[in-house]
Each structure stands twice: as structure tokens, then as C-alpha cells.
Amino acid sequence: MPLHTTFHPLAIGRLGLRNNLIAAPLAGLSSLPYRVLAMECGCALAISEMVSAEGAIRAHDRTRRYFANDERVRPFGVQLFGSDPASIAAAIRSIEGEPIDLIDINMGCPVKKVVSKGAGAALMRTPKRAAEIIRNARAATDLTLTVKIRSGWDDASINCAEMARIAEDCGANAVSVHPRTRMQEFRGKSDWRLIAEVKSSVRIPVIGNGDVHTRDDALRMFAQTGCDGIMIGRAAVGNPWIFAQVLGTMDSEPSTDERGKAAARHLDLLCGFMGEHLAVLNMRAILPWYGKGLHGVHRFMQKCNGIATAAELSHEIRRFFLTHE
Numbered sequence: 001m002p003l004h005t006t007f008h009p010l011a012i013g014r015l016g017l018r019n020n021l022i023a024a025p026l027a028g029l030s031s032l033p034y035r036v037l038a039m040e041c042g043c044a045l046a047i048s049e050m051v052s053a054e055g056a057i058r059a060h061d062r063t064r065r066y067f068a069n070d071e072r073v074r075p076f077g078v079q080l081f082g083s084d085p086a087s088i089a090a091a092i093r094s095i096e097g098e099p100i101d102l103i104d105i106n107m108g109c110p111v112k113k114v115v116s117k118g119a120g121a122a123l124m125r126t127p128k129r130a131a132e133i134i135r136n137a138r139a140a141t142d143l144t145l146t147v148k149i150r151s152g153w154d155d156a157s158i159n160c161a162e163m164a165r166i167a168e169d170c171g172a173n174a175v176s177v178h179p180r181t182r183m184q185e186f187r188g189k190s191d192w193r194l195i196a197e198v199k200s201s202v203r204i205p206v207i208g209n210g211d212v213h214t215r216d217d218a219l220r221m222f223a224q225t226g227c228d229g230i231m232i233g234r235a236a237v238g239n240p241w242i243f244a245q246v247l248g249t250m251d252s253e254p255s256t257d258e259r260g261k262a263a264a265r266h267l268d269l270l271c272g273f274m275g276e277h278l279a280v281l282n283m284r285a286i287l288p289w290y291g292k293g294l295h296g297v298h299r300f301m302q303k304c305n306g307i308a309t310a311a312e313l314s315h316e317i318r319r320f321f322l323t324h325e
């Protein structure tokens with residue numbers, strides 16, 4: 001099937017993407033194995049989960065894992081969060097030389113622990129600091145630089161268009177917009193009209209994000225907002241096929257067999273990546289997404305949560321999915 005004309009190669013700064021679908025940063029979920037599966041299904045760029053700037057500078061094993069990458073996932077973006085412009089710049093310099101193509105700055109995380117330190121979505125309330133962070137990041141690297149924002153802090157302070165202009169003025173190459181406020185967290189619907197507003201406010205590419213679950217959703221987002229690319233988060237967890245479906249290269253739903261095989265492979269990749277113990281724990285968080293909507297998934301998960309070895313978990317995954325009616 002040919003690519004729909006809505007889907008096209010996209011240049012972000014000097015980085016050329018084969019199409020305009022991006023796998024969103026997802027804390028606890030979007031490590032290398034997740035990104036490998038997403039890339040195989042057609043997304044053009046995958047972003048790491050958020051990494052604290054201070055953590056990246058210290059680069060303990062655990063933090064390194066967040067941005068560890070290899071040639072299977074290129075291009076690849078690392079997302080940093082922090083509130084100190086100098087730390088963000090130092091973090092960028094400290095990860096130079098890794099297989100990384102893009103730096104994304106998080107200005108959308110709503111979590112209390114993050115915003116209470118002035119990072120994530122708190123930066124929507126401190127545009128001057130946000131500007132300083134972006135300028136420092138720009139000066140620290142020649143890599144493509146993007147910023148991920150929300151619509152604003154709360155309903156009374158919607159400022160995504162202003163923030164996007166700041167990002168552009170300070171040297172960002174693109175901005176992605178998840179049009180919910182910090183106070184909304186993940187409740188309600190994302191307001192795509194704000195993506196259109198951002199698009200008409202800047203010249204750099206605008207990536208729309210929020211509530212794209214199907215190809216139709218993606219086509220509507222392009223049509224309603226004029227955005228240049230789309231970022232998909234939750235709909236891709238346990239469902240890497242969403243990228244092929246949205247692109248129009250796959251026009252069916254994956255069978256339960258395929259879901260089971262992909263889940264087992266995800267577990268295998270996690271084992272190779274973080275060792276068996278952590279892989280089994282991480283897979284407990286990921287598996288419900290693979291089993292979404294399937295009869296008996298609750299009981300299946302109860303069983304999986306009591307399993308400590310990858311061999312047993314893999315066996316249980318195959319048993320559940322491959323014999324599922």
C-alpha cells in the first residue's frame with residue numbers, strides 16, 4: 001500500500017526522518033526494546049523516557065540505561081528534564097558521542113516530584129527560565145534540538161503558542177505539543193485546536209500529540225491542526241503495529257498469536273538489555289498493554305506477577321496468547 005500523502009519524510013533541523021510518525025517518550029516503558037519494536041513497525045524517530053539532567057551528568061548504570069541505544073534505533077532522541085540551564089547543557093555535553101541524533105527538553109511532565117523542582121510542566125510557568133534552558137541547550141550541541149510542551153499550567157494560563165515561539169527564537173528545531181494542561185494531567189481530552197494555534201505561531205515543524213489511537217485519529221489530527229508530524233504514546237504500548245496501521249502499510253489488527261509472539265520477544269529483548277531480574281519486573285508493567293481487551297487478562301496478570309524467571313514468564317505468555325480463543 002502506498003504511504004498516504006499526509007505521511008511524508010520530515011526534516012527537523014538537519015535530521016531527515018523517513019516519515020512523520022514519532023514514538024513518544026514514556027517513563028518506565030520506552031527503553032531500547034520498546035523502541036526496537038516501534039522502529040520495526042515503521043515509526044521514524046523514537047524518544048527515550050525522560051532522563052534527569054543531574055542523573056545524566058552522574059551517569060550511574062541505572063540512568064545510563066534510560067538513554068542506552070544502538071544502531072537498531074536510529075534516529076533516536078534523548079529527552080532531558082531539569083530546571084537548571086547549566087545542568088541541562090552539561091548533561092548534553094556528557095552524553096555526546098553516544099548513538100543519539102536529537103535532544104528533546106521536557107516541559108510537560110506533570111508529576112509533583114518534577115514540577116516542585118521547577119522542571120517539566122513547571123517551565124510553562126517560567127518562560128524566561130525555559131528560554132534560558134533552550135538557549136543553553138542550543139549552545140551545548142549541534143544535534144537537532146526539540147522541546148515538548150503542554151498547553152499550559154492550567155486553564156487560566158494556556159500559553160503553548162507563546163512557549164513554542166520562545167522555543168523557536170531560542171534555537172529549537174521543532175516543538176511537540178500535548179495539548180492538556182499540567183492540572184489536567186491525563187484527564188479529559190487533549191484540545192487539538194491548540195496544536196493548530198501553535199502551528200500558526202511558528203515556522204519550525206510542529207508535532208501534534210495526544211489521543212491518537214487509530215489511523216483515522218491521525219488523519220483527523222493532520223486535517224484539523226495542519227501539524228507536520230504526529231507523536232504517539234499510549235496507543236503504541238503493547239501495540240507497535242499502530243505505526244504500520246497509521247501509515248497504512250498494515251490494514252488489519254494483529255492476531256492474538258502475533259501479540260503473544262511480540263510480547264515474548266519484548267521480554268527477550270528486555271532480558272538482553274537489563275538482565276533477567278529487572279526484565280521480569282519491567283515486563284509486569286508492560287504485559288497488561290499487550291493483553292488489553294483480551295478475555296482473562298486480569299487472571300493472566302495475577303499469575304504473571306508471581307513469576308520470577310524469564311523462562312516461566314515467557315512460557316505463561318505463550319500459553320495465554322497462543323491458546324487464546
Ligand SMILES: Cc1cc2nc3c(=O)[nH]c(=O)nc-3n(C[C@H](O)[C@H](O)[C@H](O)COP(=O)(O)O)c2cc1C
Pocket residue numbers: 024025026027028029048049050079106108109148178209210211212231232233234235
Ligand atoms: C506511562 C507514561 C509515561 C510517560 N512518560 C513521559 C516522559 O518520560 N516524557 C514525556 O515528555 N512525556 C511522557 N508521557 C506523556 C506522553 O509522552 C504523551 O505526551 C501523552 O501520553 C499523550 O500522548 P498519547 O495520548 O499518545 O499517549 C508519559 C505518558 C505515560 C502514559
